[in-house]
Amino acid sequence: MAVTVSGLYVANMIDVLDATQLAIDLSLTSHKLSLLSNSATPNFDTDVTWNSTNEVFGTGWATGGVALSAAAAGGTSAVPTLTISPTGTAMYDMNDVAVASTTLTNARAVRLYADALAGDNLIVLVNFGADFSTSNGTFGIQWAAAGVFTIDLTP
Amino acid sequence: MAKPKTYRDAVEQANALVAEARLADPEEHFPYKLDEATAWLEAGAPAGPGAPGQLDGTDDTSRTPADYTSQQIIDASADYVEAQAAYLTHPNDDTRGDYESARDRLQAARLDHRQHRTGGFVIGAAARRV
Numbered sequence A: 001m002a003v004t005v006s007g008l009y010v011a012n013m014i015d016v017l018d019a020t021q022l023a024i025d026l027s028l029t030s031h032k033l034s035l036l037s038n039s040a041t042p043n044f045d046t047d048v049t050w051n052s053t054n055e056v057f058g059t060g061w062a063t064g065g066v067a068l069s070a071a072a073a074g075g076t077s078a079v080p081t082l083t084i085s086p087t088g089t090a091m092y093d094m095n096d097v098a099v100a101s102t103t104l105t106n107a108r109a110v111r112l113y114a115d116a117l118a119g120d121n122l123i124v125l126v127n128f129g130a131d132f133s134t135s136n137g138t139f140g141i142q143w144a145a146a147g148v149f150t151i152d153l154t155p
Numbered sequence B: 001m002a003k004p005k006t007y008r009d010a011v012e013q014a015n016a017l018v019a020e021a022r023l024a025d026p027e028e029h030f031p032y033k034l035d036e037a038t039a040w041l042e043a044g045a046p047a048g049p050g051a052p053g054q055l056d057g058t059d060d061t062s063r064t065p066a067d068y069t070s071q072q073i074i075d076a077s078a079d080y081v082e083a084q085a086a087y088l089t090h091p092n093d094d095t096r097g098d099y100e101s102a103r104d105r106l107q108a109a110r111l112d113h114r115q116h117r118t119g120g121f122v123i124g125a126a127a128r129r130v
Helices: A010-017 B007-024 B034-043 B071-089 B093-116
Strands: A032-036 A081-084 A089-093 A097-114 A121-141 A149-152
Touching: A010 A121, A081 B093, A089 B093, B007 B071, B034 B071, B071 B093
Parallel strands: none
Antiparallel strands: A032 A097, A081 A089, A089 A149, A097 A121
């Protein structure tokens, strides 16, 4: 029982591209960031819908998570984008997350999911690699220079 | 609205409806809160995570707003959101070109900030490890 890797939720990515036409628009800011403890064991092939099992929440970070529209500087939008970077690769990125006045215990990972869809479909999980806590402080996620994730479309 | 006769018609109608709904959705980011973001950066208040039982986050100066953003990112974010709204309102080659240009400027601002900020984070949370 542990979070060991980061990844995209494969079944939902397939549904975006096939006749299901799952409407995940990665530029939406109604998507939410939900924290997860290391008690979870993600299955990227079979996990489809967000649920509260092993969720980390607390003061300043409600159950269900924080919308991207209010997750960045001073409660503003994280402004998610998709760009080509590097050549042949799609990069999903956003402004760094900084949510003030939080008290949270042992967040190991964050899941992004489509709160605007009826299925609360999972998009991506980012493993922090360690447990992090706050005490009436800012919970920040400083994304890597390579963004939140990349998909190499010309391997 | 006329019932679409083809898949192409249906997609075009759906896209128009989705764009209209998105622009009106209070959960979306239109317009970008430029003044709030700028004020947060300029205030420079402590933005550290705090340490449970040891340090309140309001006194934790291990991080400041400048660790998370820059005025360049804030300005580029506002431009991007404005260009995105223009494209959703009137999707055409011109608005799409402006949208993509604004996106690239925002991405360049992010990269510049991440390459120059201190602290050495590679990936993941800036909250305090326990």
